[in-house]
Amino acid sequence: MSTHESVLEKPTDFLDRKAVLAKDPNILTAIYDEDVNMAVWQRNHPNEVMLAIEDFIQQHPKTAKRLAVTPNTTHEVMYKSFGKTPYVTTLADDIALIVDMFCCLFEQKRAGLRLTVLERPMCPRFHVDLIPCRLVTTYQGVATQWLKNTEVDRSKLGQGNQGKSDEESGLFKQLSNINQLTQGDVALLKGENWQETSGGGLVHRSPAISDGEKRLLLTLDFIDF
Template sequence: MTALAEFFDVETGNQACFSISDNPSVLTDIYQDGINIAVWQRRFDQATQSDITQFIERHPTLSKSLNLSPENAYESLDFALDGQAPKALLESIAELVDMFCCLFELEHAGLRLATLNNAMCPRFHVDHVPCRLVTTYQGIATQWLPNEAVNRSKLGKGSNGLADEESGLYQHPSDIEQLTSGDVALLKGTRWEGNEETGLVHRSPNTVNNEPRLLLTLDFA
């Protein structure tokens, strides 16, 4: 699958709001007008996944927030995690910090790494940031809604206290799209110039079978 193929929804004939590919270069598509989520479909080998699982088991309440540069990301994160994180995880995160800073011409990125046992943001919402990188290293991953499926007047107070499923925010469960563990996604927020009214609508799903999530986010520092 190529990134450009996702700019046009062949089923509806509408311009798509997303771009998805197994090539990391797809992340540059976030600069395209109308694209508010770009997804790199990344997968880990069995050994790396096993190392990540063991790390989560040893750190069930992990919560770290750091300001990192591409030059110090590996060493700073290794120090913050007391030298207990597997090398493959550190290398992966350092790579994402480098990619994120390069893509947006940043000297630093704000990192948050956490083990979650419940939904951090269970309601659909938009982020009031220019763009956020989100990836789930293990566990159920982020859910999101395409622009054409959302009634934005039902976000926040517009829901009148009703659950997302009842408020009219979307019409059918099939409207909900979902990332897969390992996917790296860039989510445009409301502070991206020209995207003030179309920040990606997304939420954290509830964990399944008590399986914890290892969630990483990167923001403009």
């Protein structure tokens, strides 16, 4: 089954949902609020991490790994996949922190980790995921784009676009409706399978990537229910 919802109908008991953003990592707990469909920890990487990211992309330019990790096994799994080097250790330190936060927040024993170097958009059309929740962070490059609930016509998702582009289908009214995360942000995106979220999951897409640029994307998903 695809993890993307095609066309969504607004339920009669529809509750408008919003994104919340803050520089405090505790903002991520707001994902449990009924009226929130995205919680974002806004952060900037220190120079040490930025240098490690650059080295990682240079040495592993074709990375597309799907891994199962726990907070305690993240380093081991990263070393097994990419070798034990200083830059892998620095990157694994940061990833282990995020895995620990994700698993603690959702009471998960482990997480499904996807680490990918991208040269083109992974999901270029606006969509909603058929999952409970996903963590997304862009280590390098342009980050995820999203639409506010109040500024999107969900009937234009999937086949509802009638073959037109997102910009032409009527999904949103103007380009200024498109919001974008920032490199380094850690975001939790509710999908359609989060409790009572049907019709309110976050509408988002992968950004366009300029020729010659690379994007390093990390996502975490539930694999234990």
